[in-house]
Amino acid sequence: MPAQFVLSRAAFVELLAALRAQGYRLMGPTVRDGAIVYDELSGVDDLPIGWTDEQDGGTYRLTRRDDAALFGYTVGPHSWKQVFHPPAVKLWRAVRDERGLRLEAEPLPAAKTALIGARACDLHAIAIQDTTFLHGPVVDRRYEAARRDTFVVAIQCGQAARTCFCASMGTGPRASAGFDLALTEVLDERGHRFVGEAGTPAGEAVLARLPHRPAAPEDLEAAAQRHDAALAQMGRRLDAGGVRELLQENLDHPRWDEVASRCLACGNCTMVCPTCFCTATSDRGDLAGREAERWQTWDSCFTMDFSYVHGGSVRRSTKSRYRQWLTHKLSTWFDQFGRSGCVGCGRCITWCPVGIDLTEEVRAIRETPSRPGPAAEPSHGHP
Amino acid sequence: MTPTAEPPATGPSAFLPRSFRVAAVHRETAETRTLELQPVDGRPAPAFVPGQFTMVYVFGVGEVPMSITGDPARDDRLVHTVRVVGAVSRAIAGLRRGAEIGIRGPFGRGWPLTEALGRDLIIVAGGVGLAPLRPVIYHVRAHRAAFGRVSVLYGARTPDELLYRRELARWRRDGAIDLQVTVDRASAGWTGLVGVPTLRLRQLTIDPARTLALTCGPEVMMRYAVRELEHCGLDAAQVHLSMERNMQCAVGLCGHCQFGPDFLCRSGPVLRADRVLPRLAIREL
Numbered sequence: 048m049p050a051q052f053v054l055s056r057a058a059f060v061e062l063l064a065a066l067r068a069q070g071y072r073l074m075g076p077t078v079r080d081g082a083i084v085y086d087e088l089s090g091v092d093d094l095p096i097g098w099t100d101e102q103d104g105g106t107y108r109l110t111r112r113d114d115a116a117l118f119g120y121t122v123g124p125h126s127w128k129q130v131f132h133p134p135a136v137k138l139w140r141a142v143r144d145e146r147g148l149r150l151e152a153e154p155l156p157a158a159k160t161a162l163i164g165a166r167a168c169d170l171h172a173i174a175i176q177d178t179t180f181l182h183g184p185v186v187d188r189r190y191e192a193a194r195r196d197t198f199v200v201a202i203q204c205g206q207a208a209r210t211c212f213c214a215s216m217g218t219g220p221r222a223s224a225g226f227d228l229a230l231t232e233v234l235d236e237r238g239h240r241f242v243g244e245a246g247t248p249a250g251e252a253v254l255a256r257l258p259h260r261p262a263a264p265e266d267l268e269a270a271a272q273r274h275d276a277a278l279a280q281m282g283r284r285l286d287a288g289g290v291r292e293l294l295q296e297n298l299d300h301p302r303w304d305e306v307a308s309r310c311l312a313c314g315n316c317t318m319v320c321p322t323c324f325c326t327a328t329s330d331r332g333d334l335a336g337r338e339a340e341r342w343q344t345w346d347s348c349f350t351m352d353f354s355y356v357h358g359g360s361v362r363r364s365t366k367s368r369y370r371q372w373l374t375h376k377l378s379t380w381f382d383q384f385g386r387s388g389c390v391g392c393g394r395c396i397t398w399c400p401v402g403i404d405l406t407e408e409v410r411a412i413r414e415t416p417s418r419p420g421p422a423a424e425p426s427h428g429h430p
Numbered sequence: 431m432t433p434t435a436e437p438p439a440t441g442p443s444a445f446l447p448r449s450f451r452v453a454a455v456h457r458e459t460a461e462t463r464t465l466e467l468q469p470v471d472g473r474p475a476p477a478f479v480p481g482q483f484t485m486v487y488v489f490g491v492g493e494v495p496m497s498i499t500g501d502p503a504r505d506d507r508l509v510h511t512v513r514v515v516g517a518v519s520r521a522i523a524g525l526r527r528g529a530e531i532g533i534r535g536p537f538g539r540g541w542p543l544t545e546a547l548g549r550d551l552i553i554v555a556g557g558v559g560l561a562p563l564r565p566v567i568y569h570v571r572a573h574r575a576a577f578g579r580v581s582v583l584y585g586a587r588t589p590d591e592l593l594y595r596r597e598l599a600r601w602r603r604d605g606a607i608d609l610q611v612t613v614d615r616a617s618a619g620w621t622g623l624v625g626v627p628t629l630r631l632r633q634l635t636i637d638p639a640r641t642l643a644l645t646c647g648p649e650v651m652m653r654y655a656v657r658e659l660e661h662c663g664l665d666a667a668q669v670h671l672s673m674e675r676n677m678q679c680a681v682g683l684c685g686h687c688q689f690g691p692d693f694l695c696r697s698g699p700v701l702r703a704d705r706v707l708p709r710l711a712i713r714e715l
């Protein structure tokens with residue numbers, strides 16, 4: 048393990064200032080409309096200081112902590128796809144005049160972005176979207192440009208929500224890659240501080256300019272306690288063993304009808320999912336008919352339009368749309384991208400208005416497979 | 431000789447259409463038109479593999495997938511046949527000579543023409559499903575000696591709905607390929623075949639071991655064609671079909687064309703029947 052260091056809270060404030068001085072815009076958690084969302088930060092005071100969240104199926108509530116932790120909560124309705132794969136993007140503009148039709152591509156984004164407080168599940172989600180947009184046969188240049196200059200300050204979770212199941216998916220709670228700096232926030236009798244490690248030369252370079260000291264055994268012990276607490280609090284479990292085959296073999300399972308009777312097909316789960324990437328393209332024109340714009344916006348496989356072809360949608364029933372979402376996430380994602388599309392962040396459970404819980408859905412299918420499926424195996428990474 | 435170019439690796443321009451001018455419009459039937467398009471920049475039209483498609487953009491109206499239906503040996507124009515079913519297709523069909531439109535592509539995986547070399551070919555097309563197969567026919571006719579027996583079964587609902595009538599008549603006359611045209615419902619004056627094209631399959635002389643079949647049309651017709659071809663001794667792996675799904679980005683990033691694990695715009699629209707049949711049996715997949 049690389050050498051661990053300790054940053055004081057004051058040094059953490061300096062870290063944010065140093066990143067800003069290097070031209071990074073800081074993106075991180077902040078309180079808005081009763082939830083912790085990701086937005087641009089002007090400094091440490093924009094963080095949800097002293098707040099925590101309570102989450103469960105269909106519920107999310109912010110409450111006060113009895114300390115002034117900067118990162119004493121888990122993940123909210125936003126994910127980093129807000130930053131790299133935004134909800135609405137203009138692709139190009141078309142002008143029609145006497146000279147004919149001219150098409151102008153929208154310039155690519157040029158921002159340097161520092162992610163402040165990305166969690167282990169988030170980092171895996173970013174890696175998954177990188178695979179989708181950067182490592183397939185076609186590269187999305189806009190995503191590539193937005194991603195190019197990214198500095199990641201990860202926060203190691205010191206607590207987990209009742210909806211978290213990253214341990215089942217092998218994506219957390221401890222981040223081991225994908226960051227420049229990874230920090231564990233510790234508040235105890237020895238003070239408010241961050242025990243951390245650098246993951247890249249860029250992280251080491253930033254660290255070198257901050258006041259810090261090597262971590263003492265007590266610091267490491269305190270950080271390890273936080274990690275253990277998060278693992279112990281993990282509120283959900285998904286038996287991921289063989290789930291890819293399980294779902295493929297149960298496309299006609301009665302459970303799909305049962306979940307469809309509860310699902311509102313609102314698409315919330317797809318909006319909050321940090322790996323869902325589907326988009327719709329639409330054209331917006333001016334009234335005079337001289338200009339038109341092509342926009343790309345997040346879309347959801349839960350809408351009727353999603354699968355529309357002349358004559359009607361392919362997936363008319365809610366059953367088929369829920370099935371599409373879950374089988375894509377947990378099964379066909381392997382065929383397409385070589386791994387599961389789920390990172391166990393639990394957002395889809397929390398933000399589902401009726402509290403549908405994919406870990407429950409998988410369990411129900413596993414318990415009564417319509418065809419003999421693979422036997423349940425112990426999930427990976429769970430104690 | 432065989433056009434086998436893979437779909438181009440596309441960058442930012444993947445989303446940016448290229449301007450084309452309508453060079454000619456042909457009325458095929460009451461609801462279909464064939465458009466010949468030329469790049470406004472004066473450079474050649476893009477090379478394509480028969481079976482590939484483009485995204486056709488009409489200013490201020492929208493963009494839809496359309497199969498390329500011209501001769502793959504010609505690079506002076508891009509040809510599309512459009513059937514009017516809604517706003518965008520109506521706008522495309524209503525374009526006049528000289529109008530400008532946007533084109534992205536070509537995209538997707540086409541018919542397996544390399545695999546077809548030296549073999550007998552059976553082509554089964556229904557309705558506008560002939561459009562993506564016409565480039566295969568051009569190609570086969572241009573390299574006739576490179577293929578064995580070639581049978582084309584083409585069906586439309588009525589004689590009035592047959593595409594490319596003059597060309598079909600010419601092809602029937604010169605006999606380079608065995609072309610059978612059939613209609614579901616005959617009208618006065620029709621002296622040709624009546625019935626769905628798949629019914630003709632059992633009448634063909636087929637050497638299953640050396641045959642490859644290509645089919646495009648309504649999904650029910652294609653399913654039926656595979657079943658009939660299996661009855662004739664072919665394996666589903668010797669049959670290729672072209673699938674239609676909602677497609678918006680055409681490069682496998684928007685998610686709309688998913689069919690199980692496949693992004694049909696990328697691993698399709700042409701797929702081997704043995705890979706898709708099990709999925710076609712599942713409703714609303």
Ligand SMILES: Cc1cc2nc3c(=O)[nH]c(=O)nc-3n(C[C@H](O)[C@H](O)[C@H](O)COP(=O)(O)OP(=O)(O)OC[C@H]3O[C@@H](n4cnc5c(N)ncnc54)[C@H](O)[C@@H]3O)c2cc1C
Nearest residue numbers: 356357494495496497511512513516517518519675676677
């Ligand atoms: C690979 C491929 C090749 C095709 N080739 C041809 C062809 O050569 N000739 C032809 O006439 N038609 C072809 N189609 C079908 C054609 O794309 C649709 O008929 C067309 O999109 C209908 O749009 P619309 O606005 O006129 O109709 P509407 O039914 O009003 O459609 C509204 C919108 O839904 C979407 N949509 C509807 N149907 C489809 C569809 N089948 N695929 C994707 N999006 C759809 C489009 O965004 C469309 O603008 C092809 C489709 C695919 C997928």
Ligand code: SF4
Nearest residue numbers: 310311313314316399
């Ligand atoms: S599962 Fe829940 S969040 Fe997802 S579409 Fe159904 S009701 Fe909405």
